[in-house]
Amino acid sequence: MTLLGSVHSPADVKRLKHAELVQLASEIRHFLIEKVSRTGGHLGPNLGAVELTLAVHRVFDSPQDAIVFDTGHQAYVHKIITGRQDGFDRLRKRDGLSGYPSRTESDHDLVENSHASTALSYADGLARSFQLSGESRHAVAVVGDGALTGGMCWEALNNIAADQERPVVILVNDNGRSYSPTIGGLAEHLAALRLNPSYEKALESGRRTLRNLPVVGRSLYTGLHAAKSGIKDAISPQVMFSDLGIKYLGPVDGHDLRAMEHALQMAKSFGGPVIVHAVTRKGNGFAPAENDQAEQMHQVKVIDPETGLPTKPAPKSWTDVYAEELVRIGAERPDVVAITAAMLGPTGLKKFGEAYPDRCIDVGIAEQHGMTSAAGLAMGGLHPVFAVYSTFLNRAFDQLLMDVALHKQPVTVTLDRSGITGDDGASHNGMWDLSILGLIPGIQVAAPRDAVTLREELREAVAVDDGPTVVRFSKGSVIEEVPAVERVGGVDVLRRATAGESNDVLLVAVGAFAEVAVAAAERLSAQGIGVTVVDPRWVVPVPGQIVELAEQHRLVVTLEDCGRHGGFGWALAAALRDAELDDVPMRDLAVPNQFLTHKSRDEVLSELGLTEQGIARRITEWVANQRGSRVSLRVAADNERPEAANG
Numbered sequence: 001m002t003l004l005g006s007v008h009s010p011a012d013v014k015r016l017k018h019a020e021l022v023q024l025a026s027e028i029r030h031f032l033i034e035k036v037s038r039t040g041g042h043l044g045p046n047l048g049a050v051e052l053t054l055a056v057h058r059v060f061d062s063p064q065d066a067i068v069f070d071t072g073h074q075a076y077v078h079k080i081i082t083g084r085q086d087g088f089d090r091l092r093k094r095d096g097l098s099g100y101p102s103r104t105e106s107d108h109d110l111v112e113n114s115h116a117s118t119a120l121s122y123a124d125g126l127a128r129s130f131q132l133s134g135e136s137r138h139a140v141a142v143v144g145d146g147a148l149t150g151g152m153c154w155e156a157l158n159n160i161a162a163d164q165e166r167p168v169v170i171l172v173n174d175n176g177r178s179y180s181p182t183i184g185g186l187a188e189h190l191a192a193l194r195l196n197p198s199y200e201k202a203l204e205s206g207r208r209t210l211r212n213l214p215v216v217g218r219s220l221y222t223g224l225h226a227a228k229s230g231i232k233d234a235i236s237p238q239v240m241f242s243d244l245g246i247k248y249l250g251p252v253d254g255h256d257l258r259a260m261e262h263a264l265q266m267a268k269s270f271g272g273p274v275i276v277h278a279v280t281r282k283g284n285g286f287a288p289a290e291n292d293q294a295e296q297m298h299q300v301k302v303i304d305p306e307t308g309l310p311t312k313p314a315p316k317s318w319t320d321v322y323a324e325e326l327v328r329i330g331a332e333r334p335d336v337v338a339i340t341a342a343m344l345g346p347t348g349l350k351k352f353g354e355a356y357p358d359r360c361i362d363v364g365i366a367e368q369h370g371m372t373s374a375a376g377l378a379m380g381g382l383h384p385v386f387a388v389y390s391t392f393l394n395r396a397f398d399q400l401l402m403d404v405a406l407h408k409q410p411v412t413v414t415l416d417r418s419g420i421t422g423d424d425g426a427s428h429n430g431m432w433d434l435s436i437l438g439l440i441p442g443i444q445v446a447a448p449r450d451a452v453t454l455r456e457e458l459r460e461a462v463a464v465d466d467g468p469t470v471v472r473f474s475k476g477s478v479i480e481e482v483p484a485v486e487r488v489g490g491v492d493v494l495r496r497a498t499a500g501e502s503n504d505v506l507l508v509a510v511g512a513f514a515e516v517a518v519a520a521a522e523r524l525s526a527q528g529i530g531v532t533v534v535d536p537r538w539v540v541p542v543p544g545q546i547v548e549l550a551e552q553h554r555l556v557v558t559l560e561d562c563g564r565h566g567g568f569g570w571a572l573a574a575a576l577r578d579a580e581l582d583d584v585p586m587r588d589l590a591v592p593n594q595f596l597t598h599k600s601r602d603e604v605l606s607e608l609g610l611t612e613q614g615i616a617r618r619i620t621e622w623v624a625n626q627r628g629s630r631v632s633l634r635v636a637a638d639n640e641r642p643e644a645a646n647g
C-alpha cells in the first residue's frame with residue numbers, strides 16, 4: 001500500500017514521521033502529474049505547493065482552523081489531504097471534483113471564488129469573528145506572490161496590521177510567478193529577499209536556528225525577538241512588512257518540510273499578524289513544467305505525462321485571431337499600447353509584447369489599477385487596449401465607469417473568455433459583462449461573431465477616439481466566417497426568411513451565437529416558420545436598425561451568451577418600448593442569473609437549452625402560441641360578429 005493510499009484526512013498526515021512525509025510528497029507529485037495530465041488543470045501551481053500544504057495541515061487543525069487559498073487553483077494538494085483523491089479522475093468535469101475549493105465538497109473548503117487577491121480579506125474577517133466570539137481558532141491565508149500584487153491584499157494588510165493581538169497567519173507562496181514572472185516593486189522586493197546573495201548560506205543557518213528555536217508562546221517569543229530579528233537579519237534584512245506592523249518570518253524554503261513546519265509553528269504560536277514567506281518553484285519535480293519558461297505549466301490541457309506536450313494540437317482560437325490582428329494594428333498605430341493584468345499569454349498579448357516591448361504593460365493582478373492607468377495613458381494621448389478576461393472586468397467596473405467613461409477617454413477593453421467558459425466554475429464564466437457595460441453612459445460594445453468580424457470590429461474600436469469601446473469574444477476555437485447576406489447600416493443580415501415564408505421571427509444573435517442561430521433558423525424554416533437572422537455587431541447601444549427590422553416581423557427573439565439580467569435582450573426590449581413598438585412581442589434567450597457549477601461549455605449550454613435544437617424548440621412554441629392566439633383571436637372575432645353570435 002502506498003502512503004498516499006493511507007491518507008484520508010489531515011490526521012493521517014499529522015501522524016507521519018519526516019521520512020514518511022518526504023515519501024508522501026513524492027507520491028503526491030506523481031499522483032498530480034498522472035491525474036492532471038489526463039484531465040488538464042493547474043499542474044504547475046500545485047506541484048509547487050506540495051510541501052507547504054502538507055506543513056499547513058500538520059501545524060493547523062482544519063476545519064477548526066480556517067485555511068483560505070487565494071484564487072484556489074493551487075488547492076489540489078489540500079483536496080488530496082482532505083480525502084478527495086478519488087475525485088481526481090473527474091477533475092473539473094461535470095459532477096466531478098471542482099478545480100477550486102468547493103463548499104459542497106468539503107468542510108475544509110471555505111472560498112470558491114477564483115478571483116485573486118481575496119484571501120487576506122477573508123482571513124481578516126475570519127480572525128475578527130474568532131476574536132469577537134472568543135474562539136481560539138486560527139485564520140490562515142495561503143497567498144501567491146502574484147495574488148499579492150492585487151490591491152485588495154494591501155487593503156487587507158492595512159487592516160490586519162491594525163491589531164497586533166489578533167492572530168492572522170499569512171503564508172506567502174512565492175514562486176516568482178503569476179503566469180509569467182510577477183512584476184512590480186513588490187515582486188522585486190520579494191525577489192531581493194529570495195535572491196539575497198547570502199540567502200542560501202543564511203537559509204542554512206536560518207534553518208538550523210529555526211529548528212533549534214523552541215516553539216514558544218507570544219510572551220516568550222517577544223523575549224526572543226532579538227533572536228527572531230537575528231534570524232530575520234541572518235536570512236535577509238527586510239522592513240516592508242515589519243514596518244507595516246506585521247511580523248515577518250523568512251524567506252523559508254517552501255519545499256523543506258521541516259523548515260516549513262517550524263516556521264508555521266512559530267507563526268501559529270506568535271498570537272498576532274505574521275507573514276511566513278515561503279520560496280517555492282512552480283512545477284517543482286516535473287521537468288517539462290520547470291523548463292516551461294513562459295508559464296511553468298500554470299494551466300495545462302491534456303498532456304503526455306512524460307514529455308508534457310499536449311496530446312492534441314490546439315485549434316485556432318479567438319485569442320489567436322485577436323493576437324495577430326493587434327500586432328498588425330500596433331504596426332499601423334504607434335499610439336496603441338497594450339495592458340495586461342498578469343495574463344500576457346492567456347489574453348493574447350504575448351506577440352504584441354514581443355513586437356513592441358515598450359508598448360506592452362503588465363500591471364500585475366491589478367485590474368482596477370490597470371483600467372485607471374489606461375485612462376491616464378489615454379489622457380496622455382495614447383490609445384490603450386486593455387486585454388482582460390470578461391469575468392475579471394467585474395473588478396474594474398467603477399474605474400471603467402468613473403475614470404474612463406466619465407472622461408470620455410479612448411480606451412479599448414478586449415474581453416476574452418466572454419460568455420460561458422464552463423470548467424473553471426461559477427466565478428470564471430464571462431456572463432456579467434453586457435449587464436454591467438450597459439450601465440455605462442457613452443460606452444460602445446462590439447460582439448464579433450467570427451474571426452472576420454473580430455478583426456473588423458477590433459479595428460473599428462481602436463478607431464474611436466472620443467470614448468471607451470469594448471470588444472467581447474468567447475473562449476476556445478473560432479470559426480473563420482459566418483457570412484452575411486447583407487449589411488443594413490451597421491447590422492449584418494445573416495439569413496432572410498426564404499421566398500414564400502412570412503417574416504414570422506426576427507432572431508437577433510449576439511456574437512458567437514450567430515452560427516447556432518442560423519442553424520436553428522434553417523430548422524424552423526423546415527417547419528414553415530420564416531426567420532430573419534441578424535448580427536447587431538455593435539450591441540451597446542442597441543442599433544436603431546434592429547428596431548426598424550423588428551417592426552417588419554411578428555416576433556423578435558434575442559440570443560446571447562451572457563447574463564439575461566440587463567443583457568442585450570433587456571436593452572432591446574427597452575428600445576422597442578421607447579419606439580412605442582407595442583405590438584411586436586419579444587422574447588430573450590440568455591444565461592439565467594445563476595452561479596453555474598463547473599462542467600464543459602457545451603454541457604452548460606445544453607442544460608440551458610442554448611443549442612440549435614433548444615433554440616428552435618422555444619421559438620416553435622412561441623410562434624405556435626402566437627398563431628394559436630391569432631387563430632383563437634380570429635375565432636373569437638368570428639364569434640363576436642352578429643351573425644356568428646346568433647349562431
Ligand SMILES: Cc1ncc(C[n+]2csc(CCOP(=O)(O)OP(=O)(O)O)c2C)c(N)n1
Binds near residue numbers: 117
Ligand atoms: C482578479 C483575477 N485576475 C486574474 C486571474 C487569473 N489568474 C489565475 S491564477 C493567476 C496567477 C496567480 O499567481 P500566484 O498568486 O503567484 O499563484 P501561483 O499560480 O504562482 O501559485 C492569475 C493571474 C484571477 N484568478 N483573478
Ligand SMILES: CC(=O)[C@@H](O)[C@H](O)COP(=O)(O)O
Binds near residue numbers: 299424
Ligand atoms: C485560475 C485562473 O483564473 C486561470 O488560470 C483560469 O484557469 C483561466 O483558464 P483559461 O485560460 O483556460 O480560460
Ligand SMILES: [Mg+2]
Binds near residue numbers: 144178
Ligand atoms: Mg506565484
